[in-house]
Amino acid sequence: MAGGPRVLLVNDDGIQAEGLALLERQVAEFTDNIWVVAPQHENSGGGHSVSLDKPVRARQLDDRRFAVSGTPTDCVLLAYWELMDERPDIVLSGINHGENLGEDMTYSGTMGAAMEAAILGVPAVALSQKRTLGQKPDFASSEAAAPGLLRGLLDMEWAPGQVVNVNFPVSISDDGRPHVTRLGQRNPGTFTPLGGLDGRNIPYYWVKVRYDPGEQEPDTDLYAVADGRVAVTALSMDLTAPALNDRLRDLLASPATAS
Template sequence: MAPISTARILVSNDDGINAPGIAVLEQVARALSDDVWIVAPETEQSGAGHSLTLTRPLRIRRLEDKRWAVQGTPTDCIMMAVNKIMADHPPTLILSGINRGGNLAEDVTYSGTVSVAMEGTLCGIPSVALSQCIRPGERAQWDTAEAFAPKVLGPLLETGWPKDVLINVNFPAIPTGSVQGIRVTEQGRREMMGNNIDERVDPRGFTYYWFGLGREVGLPGHTTDLKSVRTGYVSVTPLHLDLTHRDTLKTLERAFF
């Protein structure tokens, strides 16, 4: 695998163009390249997943040189950046985040942060998603992400990774000095104990609902992202876009032919 070029970096996220995490990531990116572009959602798009806007017009707003806001999803941002805003000179690396909150285990299927990296990978551009885990009621440890993002990205970019793989990075919710190190992990999976759905009544007497964070227990694994961040490590997880289950494929081939 060849090293990854940092000649032109695109930074995006799902927390929105004004989120504190994207400011941290921009600073990290500028230490890697003097050609950094920001194309991010106008407003927060957490939980948008890999959704694409198809039923309404997309509007973009140029805030300053190399900085754009998109009235759409994280996936919209990457499509607009690669195919319109930066079409003449596409990015050589996409960095997503830094998300406020972890994107671990099955979170990757809901995450707009990870979907930025998915869309970038589909476009053939090496992509990394970065997230700062937080604890309920506590502030995000942005200093931890800022300190360890370069330590993660350096070896990643020097080593490289396959074209159909994206990298998912999660920083633990602890101060910088308490971090135990960096671990390469597999994607974990939670034992879902039932979703926490908070039912409330508005001033007019109508019922409405909020999705909350349910209790979670990680299912057994070797070295998972869940276990690693809980024990104070930065997790680095390679994710494969090909969702085909090879063993079942072989079984079904025998059943049908």
Template sequence: MKFLLSNDDGYSAPGLAMLAQTLQRYGDVVVVAPERDRSGASNSLTLDRPLTVRKAANGFYYVNGTPTDCVHLAVTGLLDYRPDMVFSGINNGPNMGDDTLYSGTVAAATEGFMLGIPSIAVSLAGYSGRHFATAGKVVEQLVERCLEQPFVQPMLLNVNVPDLPEEALGPLCVSRLGRRHAAQPVIKSQNPRGETIYWVGPVGTVQDAGAGTDFGCIAAGQASVTPLMLDLTAYGQLDRISTWLHR
């Protein structure tokens, strides 16, 4: 298989190195990742300036753009072949519930999916970064399952893995996205010139984290596997909006 890898933590991130090391056992790997941390970049494309692609000493390509830029460039012009799968990660930190809308990790996989390639985003659901190897083992399970029974059509999966030793990990858990409460207020401070500056506040507390959610799986010591879709149409409101417009 031919794998395209990206992330949002930057090309030098340890999770990306673990992902590449894991997938090299299953086929050819090329890495195209941002030159720096682009966490929270979501699905943004850089349209106001040209992009450059450089090659690091470890063979990874890095781009002065977003995770979406990286995958888009790789698939639409940088590579002379079409990857069989796109993997994004392994992110240092969870991407669950509402956070998937902001995640650059998920965005890189989403771009692969939009270009018609089966794509998987993988995140380590903790911030200590102690057990990237555990997430690597989950990636192995997913790839081996793909080899045994390939996707009939492109799929977009969001995978979160507890930051635990491999022996403490439960079975894979197919889940839906949970929900958070609203984000906490911005944090105000002043710069040396006396101007007010703002930091985006912390994420809200978990609201919907019961059985069957990605939050619930992680709390139970299981890796969550959530299939995602991109159609944002609120089908249940079509008739109501039509009536509202035409009454």
């Protein structure tokens, strides 16, 4: 296939991850202008972190393929400013080995890469495959649903810096149609410290992960994926809380700014 959009692929599970390979195969159906810049090692849970206290190295594996010693955010930065011959038309981050629903996105390296693309003015899509915690993901639903979804997203007219979060269920319900959702919210306690003693009786802690099913309102991403739907959620980099801002303005007698 000649031509097509210039697509940057990145992830947080590492350059050798199965989800990244699947995404690359699917995107190749629509364009031959694919760049892969991904972490050398897994960076799950790294969020939107950037390496500031150590050098970042990019090892070239092929003409448009690089393994980076840093975070997913580092990968986007290096691709955009150093490695690609021109800026990408779109960044696709994933397919992540595990869900990124509700507030998961604040921890997610997959989402961190998409957010960095948005800051740079490049539209981005984060894609994640739900799995049973601790088990290898089954990408059957991603295999089935992603190509049609990608076709629509790659053909869509994007504004600079827009972000979409996509989550594939473990298995797809009968109609298989994507559902446009809002972010749900889990109950507190997804991540909790689990303590123990080492061989010298010095305390240590592992962070235990337990995914609460959370808010099950029909319009949420949590409900959609639990119900076997592909959840598609548009996100904004503007984190302002307008209602709280209005209360603060009244409390502090702050003048209103022009809109």
